[in-house]
Amino acid sequence: MNQEHAQQLKAAIEAVKSREIGNIYFVACGGSMATLTPAQYILDREIDIPSAVYSSNEFILRSPKALNDKSVVISCSHSGNTPETVEATEFARSKGALTISLSHLVDSPLWNAAEYRLHYDWGTEARAEENNYGILYRLIFGILNTLYPNEKYARAVASVETSLHDVFERNKANTLEAAKAFGSDYKREPIIYTMASGINYSLAYSFAICLLQEMQWIHSSAIHAGEYFHGPFEVTDYDVPFIIIKGIGETRLMDDRAHDFCQKFSDKIVLIDAETFDMEGISAEVRNYFANLVAGVVLRQYAQYLSEFRGHPLSVRRYMWKMDY
Numbered sequence: 555m556n557q558e559h560a561q562q563l564k565a566a567i568e569a570v571k572s573r574e575i576g577n578i579y580f581v582a583c584g585g586s587m588a589t590l591t592p593a594q595y596i597l598d599r600e601i602d603i604p605s606a607v608y609s610s611n612e613f614i615l616r617s618p619k620a621l622n623d624k625s626v627v628i629s630c631s632h633s634g635n636t637p638e639t640v641e642a643t644e645f646a647r648s649k650g651a652l653t654i655s656l657s658h659l660v661d662s663p664l665w666n667a668a669e670y671r672l673h674y675d676w677g678t679e680a681r682a683e684e685n686n687y688g689i690l691y692r693l694i695f696g697i698l699n700t701l702y703p704n705e706k707y708a709r710a711v712a713s714v715e716t717s718l719h720d721v722f723e724r725n726k727a728n729t730l731e732a733a734k735a736f737g738s739d740y741k742r743e744p745i746i747y748t749m750a751s752g753i754n755y756s757l758a759y760s761f762a763i764c765l766l767q768e769m770q771w772i773h774s775s776a777i778h779a780g781e782y783f784h785g786p787f788e789v790t791d792y793d794v795p796f797i798i799i800k801g802i803g804e805t806r807l808m809d810d811r812a813h814d815f816c817q818k819f820s821d822k823i824v825l826i827d828a829e830t831f832d833m834e835g836i837s838a839e840v841r842n843y844f845a846n847l848v849a850g851v852v853l854r855q856y857a858q859y860l861s862e863f864r865g866h867p868l869s870v871r872r873y874m875w876k877m878d879y
């Protein structure tokens with residue numbers, strides 16, 4: 555265990571404990587916003603303190619009335635440099651909120667804007683318990699366990715610390731051939747939709763906007779499985795590809811309904827079903843909250859092979875970080 559990370563988490567969790575908490579906001583952009591969103595889902599399910607997710611600039615411009623000194627604002631920027639996330643954190647701090655920021659870059663502008671800072675590791679060598687989701691889940695379940703002590707939350711933290719890395723590795727190995735097949739079969743698709751609900755929806759969103767649009771320049775849109783029947787299902791046809799992520803929790807009913815319909819009319823469904831995951835080591839009562847993380851690792855491998863078969867590295871951008879915008 556990285557002791558520096560453990561110390562940073564302890565300080566942030568103690569700070570939350572020392573305050574009266576009226577609400578919790580999660581603020582970031584793009585992939586980082588999608589990273590934070592499952593934490594809001596977990597809080598929504600577990601406690602009655604209201605929480606919400608905002609894209610950074612909207613947080614500043616909308617300026618929620620309830621943002622005040624009883625707020626906790628958790629922001630994230632991988633680079634630590636996204637100006638709107640830095641400004642949103644400064645804005646939250648100016649309103650008296652307790653600010654906690656996650657970043658891969660120590661001493662970045664975001665790092666300096668936040669009151670409490672959480673560094674996470676990144677890259678192929680990083681251990682799951684020290685990467686962005688590992689740190690976020692240790693924070694969220696740590697906060698829950700501090701505010702509402704419960705063995706369930708302690709077991710969730712232990713699941714991250716002792717098992718998540720191996721769970722990721724096993725599921726990556728189990729889906730390696732499927733990832734290669736996806737890369738080969740879908741490399742010429744001009745458009746790929748993603749669909750999910752509940753805690754998995756933000757994964758469908760980030761896969762569509764970050765992996766497919768940003769990193770592969772493939773047209774895409776994330777469809778909420780419940781919303782599918784309220785517009786998007788009209789585009790379903792035999793040659794229209796859908797990646798459908800099915801969860802194992804309370805919203806699976808919506809995933810089933812969308813999948814059942816979609817497979818009647820599309821011959822190109824890529825199903826990522828959390829029921830097939832090997833979740834051994836993750837405490838049974840919180841597996842729903844971890845299935846999206848496993849699906850994320852599985853899908854990242856799919857994207858990796860898509861990029862290899864297309865000869866389009868995931869690192870290539872046309873505009874991002876290359877000009878003013």
Ligand SMILES: N[C@@H]1[C@@H](O)[C@H](O)[C@@H](COP(=O)(O)O)O[C@@H]1O
Nearest residue numbers: 584585586631632633634636764
């Ligand atoms: N794919 C995401 C983008 O969607 C996002 O605009 C950006 C956010 O940056 P950061 O997390 O550094 O704030 O970077 C990531 O790569």
